[in-house]
Amino acid sequence: MAEIFLTGATGFVGRHLVPALIREGHHVWCLVRSVEKAAQLRARGCQVVVGDLTSDSFSVEGAEIVIHLAALHHGLPTLISRVTAEGTARLVQAAQAQGVKKILSLSTVTAAQNPSWPYAYAAWLAEQAIQASSVRYTILRSTVIVGPGDPFLGGIMYMAQAWPVVPIIGSGRTRFQPVSVFDIVRCVLQAITDERYTNRVLTVGGPEVLSYEQIVDTVFEALRISKRKISLPRRTTRFCVRWLERMGVRTPFVPGHFLSQDLIASSPSVIEDEFGFRPQALRAVLHAILSRCVTLEKSVA
Incomplete structure (x- = not known):
């Protein structure tokens, strides 16, 4: 302790x-x-x-x-x-x-x-x-951390469920390596007690490298829905979002949605190599989020 x-x-x-x-x-x-x-x-x-x-x-x-x-x-x-x-x-x-x-x-x-x-x-x-x-x-x-309550994946899920079309900012080819918040917690717990990690800078990410559009498609699959996707210019969309937020209108966008630079670690196996366990894939994270939502709905009912 x-x-x-x-x-x-x-x-x-x-x-x-x-x-x-x-x-x-x-x-x-x-x-x-x-x-x-x-x-x-x-x-x-x-x-x-x-x-x-x-x-x-x-x-x-x-x-x-x-x-x-x-x-x-x-x-x-x-x-x-x-x-x-x-x-x-x-x-x-x-x-x-x-x-x-x-x-x-x-x-x-x-x-x-x-x-x-x-x-x-x-x-x-x-x-x-x-x-x-x-x-x-x-x-x-x-890399980008995802899980119950995260703004990046949560924003995409909100748009997929609530909007008639889902925007793809820029080309949609920016690459991400989403890592589960539960895996980040495991890494932290190990690193605070194990001297192998002392005085080191470690890059951590999930087991998959996916483009932004692939992440959107994976969300569609998890939600079992099909929506039209539209490509929006990055600069114009960012300007509109800032204008709306200054007017007090909340949007589901966060800075990660506008990235043109890849957000990836050195290797998809970095957590497995350094911490000895295989991190969750995006589909497993989405399943955990949706399962938690179902449990919450049942408890409220």
């Missing part, structure tokens, strides 16, 4: 990781900004630190391991940098000063020294801050 300080506990991956950490017997402290979310985490058996990565309003004192999931993926470049890059640097400084033994950070395969892509650049700066510290670390660079 370890004393763990967790950021991003209420995010997509965090919501799946928290119960897994508790089941493993770890004592979990979660950094949250919202008092309401703090109450929810306490009810699940966590201790809570109310604070913010963009300020010095938190302490990691007493923690043996820091698991860092928090990041801002889109928005104003200055805010992305404040949360993702500067927030990580502040967290690392606190961990170093207060005797934390290890930091595990969930990053992205898009991390790059390229200021023109704010999130990728901020993620790269965050990685640099972690690697420059004296604290032992593991960085997991992930």
